[in-house]
Amino acid sequence: MLRSRIRLTPEKLVTNHRRFLILPCMIQVCRLAKRFGGLTAVDGIDFEIPPGQTFGLLGPNGAGKTTTIHMLVGLLRPDGGEICIQGDSDPTRPAVRQHMGVAPQALSLYEDLTATENLAFFARLYGLRGRRLRERVAIALRRAGLFERRRDRVKTFSGGMKRRLHLACALVHEPSVLLLDEPTIGVDPQARHHILADIEALKQEGCTILFTTHYMEEAQRLCDRVAIMDHGRILVMDTVPNILAQHGGRAVVRAELDHPPTDPDSLPGHVEGDSVIVETDRPFEAVKQLAAAGVSIRNLSLHQPDLETVFLKLTGRRLRD
Amino acid sequence: MRTIFIIAGKDLLLRRRDRLGFFWWMVGFPLIIAVLIGTIFAGVLEGPADPMAVAVVDEDSSASSKAFLQTLRESEGLLIRELSLADARQAVRQGRLGGFIVLRKNFVCSPAILWGEPLPLAIGMDPSRAAESAYLRAMVQQAVIRHLRDQWVVDSAGREGVRLGDIETIALDTSSARPRSSFEICFPLGILWGLMGLAAEFAMGIVHEREAGTWLRLRAAPIRRAHVLGGNGVACLVACLGVMVFLLVVGRLFFGVRWQSPAALVMALPCIGLFFVGLTMLLSVLGRTESSVGGAAWACLLVMAVLGGGMVPQMFMPEWINVAGNLSPIKWAILALEGAIWRGFSVAEMVRPCGVLLAQGLICGAAGVAVSSRSSP
Numbered sequence A: 001m002l003r004s005r006i007r008l009t010p011e012k013l014v015t016n017h018r019r020f021l022i023l024p025c026m027i028q029v030c031r032l033a034k035r036f037g038g039l040t041a042v043d044g045i046d047f048e049i050p051p052g053q054t055f056g057l058l059g060p061n062g063a064g065k066t067t068t069i070h071m072l073v074g075l076l077r078p079d080g081g082e083i084c085i086q087g088d089s090d091p092t093r094p095a096v097r098q099h100m101g102v103a104p105q106a107l108s109l110y111e112d113l114t115a116t117e118n119l120a121f122f123a124r125l126y127g128l129r130g131r132r133l134r135e136r137v138a139i140a141l142r143r144a145g146l147f148e149r150r151r152d153r154v155k156t157f158s159g160g161m162k163r164r165l166h167l168a169c170a171l172v173h174e175p176s177v178l179l180l181d182e183p184t185i186g187v188d189p190q191a192r193h194h195i196l197a198d199i200e201a202l203k204q205e206g207c208t209i210l211f212t213t214h215y216m217e218e219a220q221r222l223c224d225r226v227a228i229m230d231h232g233r234i235l236v237m238d239t240v241p242n243i244l245a246q247h248g249g250r251a252v253v254r255a256e257l258d259h260p261p262t263d264p265d266s267l268p269g270h271v272e273g274d275s276v277i278v279e280t281d282r283p284f285e286a287v288k289q290l291a292a293a294g295v296s297i298r299n300l301s302l303h304q305p306d307l308e309t310v311f312l313k314l315t316g317r318r319l320r321d
Numbered sequence B: 001m002r003t004i005f006i007i008a009g010k011d012l013l014l015r016r017r018d019r020l021g022f023f024w025w026m027v028g029f030p031l032i033i034a035v036l037i038g039t040i041f042a043g044v045l046e047g048p049a050d051p052m053a054v055a056v057v058d059e060d061s062s063a064s065s066k067a068f069l070q071t072l073r074e075s076e077g078l079l080i081r082e083l084s085l086a087d088a089r090q091a092v093r094q095g096r097l098g099g100f101i102v103l104r105k106n107f108v109c110s111p112a113i114l115w116g117e118p119l120p121l122a123i124g125m126d127p128s129r130a131a132e133s134a135y136l137r138a139m140v141q142q143a144v145i146r147h148l149r150d151q152w153v154v155d156s157a158g159r160e161g162v163r164l165g166d167i168e169t170i171a172l173d174t175s176s177a178r179p180r181s182s183f184e185i186c187f188p189l190g191i192l193w194g195l196m197g198l199a200a201e202f203a204m205g206i207v208h209e210r211e212a213g214t215w216l217r218l219r220a221a222p223i224r225r226a227h228v229l230g231g232n233g234v235a236c237l238v239a240c241l242g243v244m245v246f247l248l249v250v251g252r253l254f255f256g257v258r259w260q261s262p263a264a265l266v267m268a269l270p271c272i273g274l275f276f277v278g279l280t281m282l283l284s285v286l287g288r289t290e291s292s293v294g295g296a297a298w299a300c301l302l303v304m305a306v307l308g309g310g311m312v313p314q315m316f317m318p319e320w321i322n323v324a325g326n327l328s329p330i331k332w333a334i335l336a337l338e339g340a341i342w343r344g345f346s347v348a349e350m351v352r353p354c355g356v357l358l359a360q361g362l363i364c365g366a367a368g369v370a371v372s373s374r375s376s377p
């Protein structure tokens, strides 16, 4: 563990440990490991998140995402490796946690309290009081779209509303670092959209965000960088376009024709029955070629490589069964 | 400290939101115990025993038997009714009367009885009621002697003959060291039951929090475990003090329960409250789920209550239970409350029950906190 207590701020690019590069990082993790008995839940992972970036930890069930987050907030003691959050190596220190917002995977709301009471309680734990407390609670309520329901008990809320409030409780005290463990788990598409829009807005405001998910499209939409995790290890870590370029393979254009082509050789790609399938880096060009060949197309589909494809390629398994 | 109060405030709000539980444990249950048991035992303590109701069967119906009957009627300890022998037997068998006296035929109350002549009367009693039988015999003998003396006084024309010396009675001032009514005994019981209910409720609340996601969320906030536990403790203490003050006020206003030594009361309430805080901490680690803790908590509480005289007032319990009860904190809590209500304990006399309660609370609390720190993050 790091012993130094020097604060690392983005302005003062100081490092408190030789092993870390001189980088203005909000979160740095080095060879972090956690075992539960014989099971290695997290197996020596490294990553770092510069201020204002959104970092996604992607992986299937049991990949070790929650375990990683719990070590980052000090709920679990790592068996190996180092953690550094805003220059501090001990995430159990109240001064470190003060600037962190956490939304655990399991809903953590008091069902018998109202939305306002929940938010106010968590805000008070972070030292807010008086007018600022009321302002922050009101802002969080509006942001979660729950202002009209603020006086209702949480147990009367729908699953999506609870998730939104759960997220609001994590950011009511304006943290500079947000750790979100599967913020959209178990919600309908509408609530998911709302939550993702929330996270996008936070990103605009300069918040540093680490979030975990099984949903590739969420990571693709939100993350500056993504790490794909499986069995406690990070398989790849980069920006989404870079990962796709390196591991995603090519786009697939599939054109179903009205009649089987008379001259298959004049067409790009290969023919299967009455369909033409083209694997290409430039799908638009392929479509233009098909149109130029004068075939009559009944149906056209384009499959762009995504992180799901990458995961399948790297592990031979799908993310969700 | 502020953090502790924030958490305590949340705990109390959650308890209060659980309306049924809150009012039941704070108000309903303890009051029912206090008022119900108080009413049931009301006769046991109130005033001197009523005179014993007995029947007299006058088989002689002569002037002499009538004169003796009159002497019997004048006995303070007896309430006389004249009945036929059959009716008298029936009434005693049914428990409506304590016994009956038969004045035999040719009844004379002569001084010869002082030299062994049998009394011309008989007493009918339920043989299982030995004490009452002895009482009735003594009352009758007293009446005989009074009757003879009165005859002599009349016979010797104003000159006093035989006269039994009065037995001096020493009047004890027992009013302060005795409960004035059964409510003074049953309100402490009601309070204790209310507190036991609260302890079980709070223990279940703590486990509920540990089971639910909120515990992790609290542990990820910039506060220490001590804050969370402290908050739980403060909430529990406030609720306990609330129950005690509420019931004491109701008892005083509507049931004549005294607060005889206010200083003792001021010592008793926080000590009892702190004991229950410690107990709650221990109860909360007796299981992993809310329902298992609820069950285990009540099992412990019931044993403590039985031993400590929380089920039946200790004055009605066999001696050996009173000795075993010294281990039960419930006994000491009741003693502390009674000390303040009717035993008229001085501050020095309160030190023992309060000290025992504080020590037991400390032990329970330390054990509970130690186990919970080991088993949760």
Ligand SMILES: Nc1ncnc2c1ncn2[C@@H]1O[C@H](COP(=O)(O)OP(=O)(O)OP(=O)(O)O)[C@@H](O)[C@H]1O
Residues within 6 Å of the ligand: A036, A039, A040, A041, A059, A060, A061, A062, A063, A064, A065, A066, A067, A068, A105, A214
């Ligand atoms: N307290 C624990 N005791 C024992 N094993 C645990 C514990 N917590 C997690 N594990 C194991 O560690 C592994 C990683 O779990 P973790 O919860 O981090 O996965 P995850 O990536 O968050 O999965 P999910 O997407 O399902 O939430 C799993 O195999 C899990 O069974």
Ligand SMILES: [Mg+2]
Residues within 6 Å of the ligand: A065, A066, A067, A105, A181, A182
């Ligand atoms: Mg998880």
